[in-house]
Amino acid sequence: MTTPRLPKVAGIDSPPGQVPPPAHTVAPAPAVAPVPPAPTAPGAVIQDRLAGWVSDLTTLHELTERLARTAALDDALHELLRAGAALMGARRGLVVMEPGDGLGPDTTVGLGLSRPDLGHIETVPRGATSYGRILDGLSTTPESHADLLAEDGLDPRHREVAARLGYAASYALPLATDGTGRLGAAVWLYDEPAEPVERQRHLIGLYTRYATEHLARLLELERTR
Template sequence: MLDIPLLVRVHLDALMAAQIDMGVCDAIEQNRPVGKPTAMSAPHLPKVAGIDPAVPPPAHTSAPLPTAAVTATTAPGALIQDRLAGWVSDLTTLHELTERLSRTTTLDASLNELLRAGAGLVGARRGLVVLEPADGLGPAVTTGLGLAHADLGHIETVPRSATGYGRILDGLPDADGGSELVGAAGERGPDPRHREVAARLGYAASYALPLTTDAGGRLGAAVWLYDEPAEPDERRRHLIGLYLRQAAEHVARLLELDRARTRLATVTEELLPSRLPRVARVQLAARHRTGPRGGGDWYDALPLPEGALGLAVGSVTGSGPSAVAAMGRLRASLRAYAVMEGEDPVAVLSDLELLLRLTEPARSATALFAYCEPAQGKIVLAGAGHAPPLIVGERRTEFVETSLSAPLGMLACWEAPSVEIHPAAGETVLLYTDGLLHRTGEAMDRAFARLHAAAASVPKTARDDPDAVADHVLRTVLPDGLDASDGTEDVVLLAARFA
C-alpha cells in the first residue's frame, strides 16, 4: 500500500482493477517511484467529472491536455498521485450519481435523473432519452432535458435512420451509438430534415448510447446534444458508460414495477362496470382511480325489475392482487343478492356478511347498497361501516343520516336498519368511498367538511349534469387531481341525478 496521506489513501490494487479499462496499469509500472511518493501538494490534473453537481456543466468538452507535456513537467510520483486523486474523484462522483438515481421511485423520475447526471458527465446541456423496450411490451416514453414538448416533436420528425439514437432503437448493424456531427461534414447521408431540425433547435453535435441490461436486452437509447461541434473525451466516455450500466438496471426494475401496476389497474377496471345502465328519470356518472398498490374499492349500478335501480359502493381491506380478487368476488355476489332481494337492502347486506364470514374470515369490507325507485322519487339504503351519501341540490346540500354499523366481517351477525330518503327532481345523490376523504390528508371531520363545501359550491349551470357535478367535487376536494403521485388510496365517486 502506498504511503499516501489519509485523506486520499486508496488501495492501489483496487484502483487498478476499477480502472483497468482506462489503460493506466502500464503508466503506473513505468512511473513507479523508488522511494516514498511526495506529498499531494503538487498541482493536480483537471478533473473530468467534478464532485460538485451544483456547478453547471460546460456547453461542450474541451480537448484534454497532452500526456507528453504533463509528463515532462510533473514528477513521476506526483503524476501517479494526481491520477489516483482523479480516479477517487471520478469514483466518488459515480457513487453520488448512482445513489441519487437509486432514490427515484418512479419511471419518469429515474429518466429525468439519468438525463441530468449524464449531461454533467459528457459535458452537454440538453438531451433526451427514449424508452422503447425490445420486447415490445412498452411503455414507449420520451423524456427531454432542456427541450420543450414542441422540440421533442420536431426531433421525432427526423427519420430514425438519420440519427444515432434512432439506429440504436431500430437495432441496425451500426447501432453502437457514439458521437455524431449534424453539419455537412459529419452527415451519414443527405437528410435535409435532420439539418433543418438541428438548425431550428440550435445543436451541432450529439452523443448517443444504448440503454441495455444483461437480462432484458435493449430498453431504449439516450442522446445528449451539444451547442457546438464537440464530443466527450475518453475519460468522459468511460464514466458515462459505467453510469449507464447501473442506470439501465435501475430503470429496468422500475419498468417492471410500472408494468405490474398497469396490469393490476387494468384488471381492476375490467372488474368494474364497463358502462353505466340507462334508467328512466336517472342520470349516472362514475369516477374511479386505483392507487399504485392496487386496492379493493368498487362501485356498481344495475337495473332491477319494475324500473328500479340498484346502486352500490364498497371497499375491501388490503391492497394488491388479493384485494382486487376479493373485490371482484364481493361485487359479483352483491349483484346476485340485489337481483333476488334488492328491495330490502338490509337483507342484501346480511347475505353479503354471511358470505364474507364463511369464505374469507380474515377479511373485512365496507359496503353501501341503495334500492332506487325513480318513478316514486324514493331511495331505500343500508350501509355497513360506510361513509354516508351526500345529497346535492339547489335548496340543500346535506349528508344522509344513516345508522351506525360495523363493517362486514367484523361481527358474528350484521344487521342495521335501513334509511329511506326522497331526493327531489334535479337533486344529485353522491356515493363515495373513504379513499376520497383519506386523499385530502386531513382528519376525517375536516375531510367531511371539505367534501360538503365542494358539493355546496357546484355552479348552478353544472347541477343538471352528473358528470359536471362529479368533476367539480373532485377538483375542489383534490386540487392535485386523481393522478397525484402521493395518492396511495383508491377513489370512487358515483353520482346519480334524479329528474
C-alpha cells in the same frame, strides 16, 4: 547609567533633511539565466492520476445514489438525463424508452427540450437519427457526431431540425445490458461542435449500465400496477 539613543531609521520617523546620503552606489546584479523547470517526478504524476480516479468514482457514486432514490420510471429517466449531462458536459438531451420485448410503455423524455422541440426531432426520419438506429438494432454501440452540420450525407430534415433547435453535435448510447435486453436509447446534445473525451465515455458507460438495471426494475413495477 544612561542608555544610548538609537539612530532613527530612514523612511520611518526621521525628520525631513536628516536622512544621511548613501555611502556608495551598489552596482546592479548581473542578469541570471532562467532556470528550466525541474521535470515532474513520476510519483507526482501517479498521485495526480489517483486523485482524478478518486474524484471520478466519488462523482459516480453520488450520481448512482441519486438515481437509486428514484421510485418512479419518469423520475428515473429525468435523473438519468441530468446525470448524463453533468458527466458529458452537455446542456440538453433526450431519452427514448422503447423496450425490445414490445410490451412498452414507450415514452420520450427531454432535458432542456420542450414538447414542441421533441416534436421537431421526431419529424426526422427514424433511420437518420442515432437513437433510431439503436432502437432498430442497427447500432449496438455509442454513436458520436462531433460536428453534425459538417457531415456529408446528413439527412436534410435532420440538418434543418438541428439548425432550428441550435444543436451542433450529439452523443448517443443504448440503454441495454445482457440481463435486461434493450430498453431504449439516450442522446445528449451539444450547442457547438464537440465530443466527449475517453474519460467521459468511460464514466457515462459505467453510469448507464447501472441506470439500465435500475430502469428495468422500475419498468417491471410500472407494468404490474
